Amino acid sequence: MLEARGLVKSYRAPDGGPIRVLDGVDVAVGAGRLAVVVGASGSGKSTLLNVLGLLEDADAGEVRLGGERVSALGRSAKGRARGRFIGFVFQTFLLLPSLTALDNVLLAARYAGRPAADARRRARELLAEFGVVERQAHYPPQLSGGEQQRVAFCRAVLNDPPVLLADEPTGNLDDANGRVILAALRARATAGAAVVVVTHRADAAAGADAVYRMRAGRLQAAPPQGGAP
Amino acid sequence: MTKVLREYGFTIAGIAIGVAGIVALGAMGERIVRFIEGGDRFVLGQISVAGSGMGMGTGFTAGGLLPVSAIRAIAEVPGVAGVQAQVMLPLNPSTSQFMTLTQELILGVDLSVPTPNRQFPRLPVRAGRDLGAGDHGVAVVGASFAASHGLRVGDRLPLEGEPFEIVGILERTLTAPDRFVMMSIEDARRQWVAKDRLLRTVIASGAAAVNAADLNTGTAVGWRDGEDPDAVAHRIAERVKGVNVQIPSELSGLLRSSTAFFSALLVGLGVLAFVIGGLSLANTIAAAVFERIRDFGVKRALGATDWQLGREVLAEALAVTLSGGIAGVGIALLLGAGVDRWAARTGQQLFLFSGRLLGGALVFSVLLGAAAAAYATLRIVRLSPAEAIRRGA
Numbered sequence: 001m002l003e004a005r006g007l008v009k010s011y012r013a014p015d016g017g018p019i020r021v022l023d024g025v026d027v028a029v030g031a032g033r034l035a036v037v038v039g040a041s042g043s044g045k046s047t048l049l050n051v052l053g054l055l056e057d058a059d060a061g062e063v064r065l066g067g068e069r070v071s072a073l074g075r076s077a078k079g080r081a082r083g084r085f086i087g088f089v090f091q092t093f094l095l096l097p098s099l100t101a102l103d104n105v106l107l108a109a110r111y112a113g114r115p116a117a118d119a120r121r122r123a124r125e126l127l128a129e130f131g132v133v134e135r136q137a138h139y140p141p142q143l144s145g146g147e148q149q150r151v152a153f154c155r156a157v158l159n160d161p162p163v164l165l166a167d168e169p170t171g172n173l174d175d176a177n178g179r180v181i182l183a184a185l186r187a188r189a190t191a192g193a194a195v196v197v198v199t200h201r202a203d204a205a206a207g208a209d210a211v212y213r214m215r216a217g218r219l220q221a222a223p224p225q226g227g228a229p
Numbered sequence: 230m231t232k233v234l235r236e237y238g239f240t241i242a243g244i245a246i247g248v249a250g251i252v253a254l255g256a257m258g259e260r261i262v263r264f265i266e267g268g269d270r271f272v273l274g275q276i277s278v279a280g281s282g283m284g285m286g287t288g289f290t291a292g293g294l295l296p297v298s299a300i301r302a303i304a305e306v307p308g309v310a311g312v313q314a315q316v317m318l319p320l321n322p323s324t325s326q327f328m329t330l331t332q333e334l335i336l337g338v339d340l341s342v343p344t345p346n347r348q349f350p351r352l353p354v355r356a357g358r359d360l361g362a363g364d365h366g367v368a369v370v371g372a373s374f375a376a377s378h379g380l381r382v383g384d385r386l387p388l389e390g391e392p393f394e395i396v397g398i399l400e401r402t403l404t405a406p407d408r409f410v411m412m413s414i415e416d417a418r419r420q421w422v423a424k425d426r427l428l429r430t431v432i433a434s435g436a437a438a439v440n441a442a443d444l445n446t447g448t449a450v451g452w453r454d455g456e457d458p459d460a461v462a463h464r465i466a467e468r469v470k471g472v473n474v475q476i477p478s479e480l481s482g483l484l485r486s487s488t489a490f491f492s493a494l495l496v497g498l499g500v501l502a503f504v505i506g507g508l509s510l511a512n513t514i515a516a517a518v519f520e521r522i523r524d525f526g527v528k529r530a531l532g533a534t535d536w537q538l539g540r541e542v543l544a545e546a547l548a549v550t551l552s553g554g555i556a557g558v559g560i561a562l563l564l565g566a567g568v569d570r571w572a573a574r575t576g577q578q579l580f581l582f583s584g585r586l587l588g589g590a591l592v593f594s595v596l597l598g599a600a601a602a603a604y605a606t607l608r609i610v611r612l613s614p615a616e617a618i619r620r621g622a
Contacts, residue, residue: 050613050615053530055614055615056615057613075534075610076534076535079529079532079533079534081532082529082530082531082614083532083533084532088530090618094527094530094618096524096528107527107528108531111531111533111534112532155531
């Protein structure tokens with residue numbers, strides 16, 4: 001489902017020199033698979049996720065979604081591809097503070113062109129499933145961190161994207177809320193999505209179908225850990 | 230709209246202040262323009278003739294005595310359609326005889342003949358009635374004069390010891406008649422004699438054969454349909470001796486050149502208002518868009534295309550600038566009303582909020598806001614969603 005080959009990405013350091021954060025990364029995550037990428041801070045995990053999710057371009061290499069080379073698409077086509085095929089869960093939730101919880105979830109449907117009534121019904125179902133439906137009219141600052149991440153997760157899966165990318169999804173959560181989100185990510189993989197999770201939490205790798213370690217811009221396979229958290 | 234107000238309260242307030250500045254300065258400009266245009270229309274509506282030499286008259290009737298014989302001679306000139314003897318005097322002779330925005334004038338007209346001015350055959354009366362043939366001891370006053378003197382219809386206005394009943398108050402014209410005290414020419418002649426010690430002395434000495442009918446500071450002259458007013462004016466100057474004839478087009482040019490300073494000042498004020506207000510508005514809108522760079526990054530991450538994002542930003546910018554523009558117009562109107570209420574105590578009106586000014590300010594603010602929003606959006610969509618989120622963090 002999600003495949004990347006030869007990804008290279010460099011940033012410019014303050015002294016003007018290049019910092020290579022991705023150095024020929026190859027990765028493939030099939031439908032119904034959960035892949036976890038672990039690594040030290042600054043190892044390039046988030047950059048990899050951004051490139052896989054078409055949030056930024058690699059300097060070299062390609063990203064394919066369902067066989068299509070989406071990294072070669074134009075700016076607007078990439079936007080449409082993100083809306084239809086990719087869901088994002090961010091460490092800092094990235095909810096829009098001016099919108100209610102329900103409206104934040106519905107944003108995903110707006111850009112995917114999904115009928116409003118259908119999207120609203122599904123959004124409420126998801127908010128109920130994650131125990132925040134009674135908070136649907138609240139604004140993000142009125143929600144706890146755990147509630148915000150649950151709302152953000154509902155937004156990410158509203159359109160049932162075949163690819164779900166999560167960048168440190170439990171980084172700002174307590175253990176209990178972290179476990180809820182990790183379980184939800186695994187459930188999405190079980191439901192058929194290709195899920196990639198970038199994290200520093202050791203327990204996130206438990207039950208993953210594939211575990212990778214990011215080191216010096218390169219991705220190395222690590223033995224998967226069994227058992228559920 | 231509620232959402233826009235909640236999200237952009239400060240932005241709208243910033244725009245409102247900028248627009249209020251533009252509108253207030255523009256309204257002051259409009260006020261001066263109306264005064265100049267009013268004077269221009271008046272002088273182009275008649276040929277003004279005064280006696281040669283110097284005298285008590287003021288403004289376009291400044292000059293020496295215009296005897297009744299000269300007025301009869303003018304009426305005989307081919308092309309002339311009507312002649313109305315007039316006396317125009319400063320109400321307070323100690324003030325400058327240069328016609329200014331604030332000068333109060335007595336205008337006495339021969340009520341037995343129609344006013345020949347083609348632009349102002351009658352001045353609009355707001356309350357009471359206009360002067361009519363046979364009126365004596367009564368006056369019609371301009372709106373500013375009435376306000377500054379606290380006069381209403383039926384009140385008495387003492388002038389040089391003679392009480393005048395106010396029978397009418399003119400509509401506000403924002404030009405010279407706002408400060409007129411209009412009366413019959415016979416009453417005005419008595420005012421003239423009372424004010425002018427030299428004239429009294431000359432008449433009392435019997436040194437000059439002056440009849441009451443000769444006491445005219447000037448006359449308004451009309452022309453027949455199809456006649457060129459300048460040509461008629463030149464004809465009067467050629468055929469009638471001892472008169473100063475104001476050529477309408479020359480007088481208009483003179484008026485315009487004498488108000489050139491005000492015109493330049495207006496242009497400067499307008500440019501300044503538009504530059505300062507416009508920059509303030511554009512900067513406010515662009516800053517508001519840039520402030521939300523993270524939100525736009527998130528929206529693009531969720532699938533928003535450039536077109537969708539641009540449309541959203543533009544719609545919000547239009548709502549914000551329109552709200553700010555309307556609020557700004559409201560602030561300017563309130564400010565203008567407050568200042569004018571204060572200024573009305575001295576008969577002044579400083580602001581004129583014309584439809585073209587208010588409409589223009591709104592259109593200007595909306596277009597500029599849209600342009601600023603489009604510029605900021607174009608800058609943002611060039612960033613990758615990840616970069617936009619990073620910069621907005």
